[in-house]
Amino acid sequence: xxxxxxxxxxxxxxxxxxxxxxxxxxxxxxxxxxxxxxxxxxxxxxxxxxxxxxxxxxxxxxxxxxxxxxxxxxxxxxxxxxxxxxxxxxxxxxxxxxxxxxxxxxxxxxxxxxxxxxxxxxxxxxxxxxxxxxxxxxxxxxxxxxxxxxxxxxxxxxxxxxxxxxxxxxxxxxxxxxxxxxxxxxxxxxxxxxxxxxxxxxxxxxxxxxxxxxxxxxxxxxxxxxxxxxxxxxxxxxxxxxxxxxxxxxxxxxxxxxxxxxxxxxxxxxxxxxxxxxxxxxxxxxxxxxxxxxxxxxxxxxxxxxxxxxxxxxxxxxxxxxxxxxxxxxxxxxxxxxxxxxxxxxxxxxxxxxxxxxxxxxxxxxxxxxxxxxxxxxxxxxx
Numbered sequence: 001x002x003x004x005x006x007x008x009x010x011x012x013x014x015x016x017x018x019x020x021x022x023x024x025x026x027x028x029x030x031x032x033x034x035x036x037x038x039x040x041x042x043x044x045x046x047x048x049x050x051x052x053x054x055x056x057x058x059x060x061x062x063x064x065x066x067x068x069x070x071x072x073x074x075x076x077x078x079x080x081x082x083x084x085x086x087x088x089x090x091x092x093x094x095x096x097x098x099x100x101x102x103x104x105x106x107x108x109x110x111x112x113x114x115x116x117x118x119x120x121x122x123x124x125x126x127x128x129x130x131x132x133x134x135x136x137x138x139x140x141x142x143x144x145x146x147x148x149x150x151x152x153x154x155x156x157x158x159x160x161x162x163x164x165x166x167x168x169x170x171x172x173x174x175x176x177x178x179x180x181x182x183x184x185x186x187x188x189x190x191x192x193x194x195x196x197x198x199x200x201x202x203x204x205x206x207x208x209x210x211x212x213x214x215x216x217x218x219x220x221x222x223x224x225x226x227x228x229x230x231x232x233x234x235x236x237x238x239x240x241x242x243x244x245x246x247x248x249x250x251x252x253x254x255x256x257x258x259x260x261x262x263x264x265x266x267x268x269x270x271x272x273x274x275x276x277x278x279x280x281x282x283x284x285x286x287x288x289x290x291x292x293x294x295x296x297x298x299x300x301x302x303x304x305x306x307x308x309x310x311x312x313x314x315x316x317x318x319x320x321x322x323x324x325x326x327x328x329x330x331x332x333x334x335x336x337x338x339x340x341x342x343x344x345x346x347x348x349x350x351x352x353x354x355x356x357x358x359x360x361x362x363x364x365x366x367x368x369x370x371x372x373x374x375x376x377x378x379x380x381x382x383x
Contacts, residue, residue: 003372003374003375004053004372005053006339006341006369006370006371007048007053007054007055007369007370008341008367008368008369008370009044009046009055009057009367009368009369009370010366010367010368011032011034011042011044011366011367011368012366013034013035013036013039013041013042013366014034014035014036014364014365014366015032015033015034015035015067015362015364015366015368016033016035016067016068016347016348016362016364017032017033017035017067017068017069017070017082017083017347017348017362018030018031018032018033018070018347018348018349018350018360018361018362018368019031019070019071019072019080019350020072020350020351020352020353020360021045021072021077021080021353022072022073022074022144022353023072023073023074023075023076023077023353024077024353024354025353025354026354027047027048027354028047028048028050028352028353028354028355028358029045029046029047029048029352029354030045030046030048030350030352030360030368031043031044031045031046031070031072031080032044032046032070032362032368033062033067033070033082034062034066034067034366035066035067035068036066037066037085037087040061040062040063041061041062041063041064041065041066041067041084042059042060042061042062042121043059043060043061043062043067043070043082043100043102043124044057044058044059045057045058045059045060045102046360046368048352048355048358048370050355055370059121060102060103060121060122060123060124061121061122061123061124062082062084062100062124063123063124064082064084064086064096064098064126065084065085065086065087065096066084066085067082067083067084068083068084068085068095068140069082069083069140069141069142070082070083071141071142071143071144072144073144073149073169074144074145074146074147074148074149075148075149076149076168076169077102078101078102078103078104079099079100079101079102079127079149079168079169080099080100080102081097081098081099081100081130081142081144081152082097082098082100082142083095083096083097083139083140083141083142084096084097084098092137094133094137095137095138095139095140096129096130096132096133096139097129097130097132097139097142097154098126098127098128098129098130099126099127099128099129099130099165099169099172100124100125100126100127101124101125101127101169102124103122103124103125127168127169127170128166128169128170128171128172130142130152130154130161130163130172131172131174132154132156132161135156135157135159135161135177136156136157136158136159137157138156138157138187139154139155139156140155140187140188140189140190141153141154141155141188141190141191142154142155143191143192143193143202144193145193145199146193146195146199147195147199149165150164150165151163151164151165151199152165152172153191153193153202153215155188155189155190155191155204156188157187157188158179158180158181158182158185158186158187158188158206159177159178159179159180159188160177160178160180160188160191160202160204160213161174161176161177162174162175162176162177162178162215163175176215176218178213178218180204180206180211182206182207186206186207187206188204188205188206189205189206189207189231189232189233190204190205190232190233190234190235191203191204191205191235192235192236192237192245193237194212194237195237195239196237196242197242200214200215200216201213201214201215201221202215203235203237203245204235205227205231205232205233205234205235205247206232207231207232208226208227208228208229208230208231208232208249209223209224209225209226209227209232210223210224210227210232210235210245210247210257211223211224212259222259222262223262224247224257224259224262227247227249227255227257227265228247228248228249228250228251228253228255229249229250229251229253230249230250230251230275231249231250232247232248232249233248233249233250233275233276233277233278234247234248234276234277234278234279235247235279236279236280236281237281238281238286238306238307238308239281239283239286240286240307240308241286241306241307241308243258243259243260244256244257244258244259244266244306245257245259246279246281246289247279248276248277248278248279248291249275249276250275250276252270252272252273252274252275252276252293253268253269253270253272253276254268254269254271254272254276254279254289254291254301255267255268255269256268256269256303256306258306266305266306267303267305267306267333269289269291269301269303271291271299271301271335271338272291272293272295272297272299273293273295274293274294274295274345275293275294275345276291276292276293277292277293277294277345277346277347277348278290278291278292278346278347278348278349279291280349280350280351280359281351282351282356283351283353283356284356285307285309285356285381286307286308286309287302287303287304287307287308287309287310287331287381288300288301288302288336288373288377288381289301289302289303290349290351290359290361291349292346292347292348292349292361293345293346294345294346296340296342296343296344296345296346296363297338297339297340297342297346298338298339298342298346298349298361298369298371299335299337299338299339300335300336300337300338300339300373300374300377301333301334301335301336302331302332302333302334302335302336302377303333304330304331304332304333305330305331305333309381310330310331311330311331331380336373336374336377337373337374337377339361339369339371341367341369341371342361342363342365342367342369343363343365343367344363344364344365344367345363345364346361346362346363347362347363347364348361348362349361349362357372357373357378358370358371358372359371359372359373
């Protein structure tokens with residue numbers, strides 16, 4: 001049986017921010033944000049219909065500015081955060097962050113194409129603004145606490161700001177700040193919240209290195225100096241196995257670290273020919289890892305050697321007769337599939353939180369592509 005064809009959705013504006021609707025576990029749903037200084041920016045809510053292998057959409061105006069990053073609440077389908085650029089009255093370009101509320105999250109078949117023209121598009125409700133300006137003007141990330149979503153961490157210049165979020169996201173109270181002081185005053189570029197150990201640790205990339213901070217003591221927990229030869233672009237913790245962290249960067253590499261022994265990576269992938277912008281563990285089967293790059297490719301890799309499921313199914317030594325002695329076969333690491341539907345830099349890739357075999361990727365020209373894990377790999381894992 002052949003794999004299903006990719007689903008391609010085109011936005012009229014350039015785009016680089018993509019998020020899976022984390023609280024939606026029944027239907028595959030993604031948010032895409034546009035990046036334009038000239039037009040009102042938009043949030044596209046895309047819902048996947050498995051029966052027809054197609055996408056439905058709802059489009060909303062994000063009037064605050066060009067979108068650089070999106071993240072969704074893990075518990076509330078209607079809440080998400082955005083990091084955006086805004087031109088001030090003085091003509092300065094400042095980065096800010098806010099929490100927004102979707103009017104609703106429609107089901108498959110309830111969406112209809114909007115009328116032509118921006119005037120007919122509904123505007124999003126800004127629930128609360130994150131007060132970050134006094135700490136800096138660069139806000140590359142807002143992270144939601146992975147389990148309950150009542151806390152936020154925002155990266156602002158070289159600071160990690162911690163916020164407590166009120167019910168329904170109506171207000172965000174600043175509760176702490178960790179300042180990273182290094183020579184040359186490098187900025188924090190990305191971060192990941194550790195889903196283990198009661199969600200008390202956040203790792204952040206600083207130039208070519210990675211530093212992790214304990215949110216209880218507000219102190220550094222560990223660091224990986226020179227994790228990459230060039231700038232670190234993305235981090236992701238293994239959702240099913242403690243102590244393992246994935247990173248990627250401008251050195252064209254994706255690396256996997258056991259943070260208990262960070263002197264060298266446990267696994268290094270060198271499958272891309274340009275900057276690697278995104279690395280993502282599959283939430284259900286963490287041996288499956290996605291990477292996307294400026295080489296316009298998305299690559300699905302098997303990294304079983306450092307996963308929570310390093311062995312395949314039990315295999316009989318003898319097919320017929322004899323003792324039922326069985327041994328475990330260790331899966332080999334390697335590339336499973338390369339996806340080449342994009343023609344521009346692929347800035348983001350995300351797994352669906354509703355379907356473990358479905359993922360979306362977004363390139364700068366506004367092309368979003370939905371693909372699936374090949375059936376052969378799916379059955380290798382399940383059978």
